[in-house]
Amino acid sequence: MNYLNSTNGTQKIGEIIIVSPSNDDNRKFIQAICRQAVSVDHAVTYGEMEINENLSLYFYGIGYKRSQYNFAWELVAKKVLGYVVLFNWFDDVLFPETKEMIDFLALRVEAPIIIAGDVQDHPFPVGQRIFQPGITFSRQTKFMLCRLSERTSVKKIVISLLDALIDQMP
C-alpha cells in the first residue's frame, strides 16, 4: 500500500483520515462515499475511490483510543490531505472524548479538519441555513452537521475538506 502522496508517474494518491469513537460510524462514512469499506483490522477501516487511472483517493477510518494513535500517526499526518472527526451529535457522554481528539489534532497537525456531527435520522437541530455552508472557526477547522445515512451529506463533508485545501493553494 503506497502511503505517499507522490507523483511518481504511475499513481497519485490522496488520503483522508476519518476519526470517530465508533468503528461502525467510520465504516458508514467510508461506505457512503466509496460504496465499499473494508476493515483492515478491528481498529482500521479502509476505502478507496478511483478518480481516474492515475489518481485515487484513500480513506482510513480509525478510532479515538490511544492504541489506534500508533497507526503510523506522524508519518501519515504529514502527508494526509485532511481529517474528518465524526461524532454522534446526540451523545453527550462521548462529547468530551471528541473534544479531546479535536484538541489533539489542532495542536499537532496543520492539515484541515472537518468536525462532523452526525444527527442520524433526527431533524437537524438548527436550520440547515446555518450549517449548509458549515461554520468555519479557522483556516484549518470547520464544523458541519451531517447524516451518515445520506450519501449527499457525507459528500458535502469531503467536498468541504477539499475546498479548504484548494483555498490554501495559490
Place this chain on the structure above:
Amino acid sequence: MHEIVLIEQESEPAKRLIEAFENHRFNVSFFQDGLEAYQYCLRTPPRVILTDLDVPKLNGMQLFKRLKENPLLKEIPVIFLAKELEVEERIKSMSPGIDDYIYKPYIPEEVVARVDCIIQEVETIDQAMHDSKHGFAGNLAEMNLVDLIQTLDLGEKSGVIHLLHDDEKGLVYLDKGKVIDAHLDSFDSEGALTTMLTWLDGSFYVTLEELQRARVLNKSNRDILLLGTKLIQEWRQLAGQLPPFDSAVMASNGIDNNSLTPIEKRVLSVFQSPVRIKRGISLCKLDGLTSLKLIQKFLNNGWLVAAPTAGTENADGNEMMDRVKEIRESSHSLHTRIASFFKKRSQTDFESENPSQGDLKEHLADEKKNPSGRNHQSRLAHRIYLSRGDLMLIRQHILAE
C-alpha cells in the same frame, strides 16, 4: 400572515401552489419573470422567495445573485424549484446561501410544509440573536448557575436567568446583582434555587431588564454561592460513585413498602419501569441532590437494579424526541457548544486541566519523555502533494458520482 414571492413560468402548477399557500394563510405574490419579481421585492421585501430556475428576463440564478448583493434583501430565504437534473448539475456546485431546493414536479402541500419549516428556523435564529443582544446565552456545562450569579453580581445587573434542564424550565430573578426570587414547578423559591444550583447540564439564557418584583429570597449572594459550590461538590462526588447517568435502572421485585418513608416510596415509584438515571432524577421532583442520594441508597440496597436496554428504549420512547425538541428550542446555546471545541489551549493547559484523561495525557507525556528526534512542541508540517488540478478533479468526481 407571511408574504411569499413565487416566480414560476408555468401557470397551472403555480395556481395549485398559490391555492395551497393561501389555504395555510400565506399571502402570495406571483410573477412569471424574474426582473419584475426583483423590483417588487425591492419595494416589498417578502418573507420567502420561491423561484423557478428558468424564468425570463432574470433567471433564478441571476435573481439569487442580485438578492445576495443587496443588504436589504440578502437575508431573505430563497428556495429553488428545479428539475432534478438541473439541481445535480447547477445548484449543488454553487456556493452556499441557497436555503432549499424542491424538485419538480412538486406536491403543493410539501412545498408549503418546507416553506413553513424554513420560516420557523429563521424566526428561531432571529429570536436567539435578539436575545443574545439583550443578554447572553450558553450551556450550563460551561457556565453553571453559580457562575452566572457571580457574573451578574459583579456587574450589579438586573434581569432573569432562564434555565433549561431536560424538560424542566426554571427562572432566577436578580435585582442589581442580588438574587431575589427563583421559580421551578413543584418547588418553593428556596427549593427551586437549591435544585437549580446542581444543574450542571442543559442550557441557559439571560435577559437583562429592570424588575418590578418583590424580594422573596433573603439569602445573601455570598451564602448562595457558598451553598452552590458545596452542593456541586457533593453532586460530583456522588455522581462519581454511581453508574453513568444514561444507564437505565428499575425497581427490583419484593421490596417491603412498609419499611419505606413516603419520599422513598415516591422515588421508587418513578423507577417502576426502566428509566435512565438522569431522567429519573428529573421525574422525582425533589432537589437533585436528595434524589441522587436516594438513588445511591437504593442501588446499594439492591432496590434499584440495572434494566435491560431494550425495555428502556420502549419506556423512554419519547426521550430522544424531547431531546431533539430541546435542541431545536435552544439554538442560541448551540454556538456556545460548538465554540467550546475551539478554546485556544496550549499543550500544558491541556495536561493540567485534564489530569484524569489518562490515554491522551499519557500519550503526550510519553512523547515528551521519549522524543523520537522531532520537536514535539511543534506541529507536524503539512504538505499537499497533489496539485490544485488534482484536487479539483477529485472534487468534480465526487460531485458527479
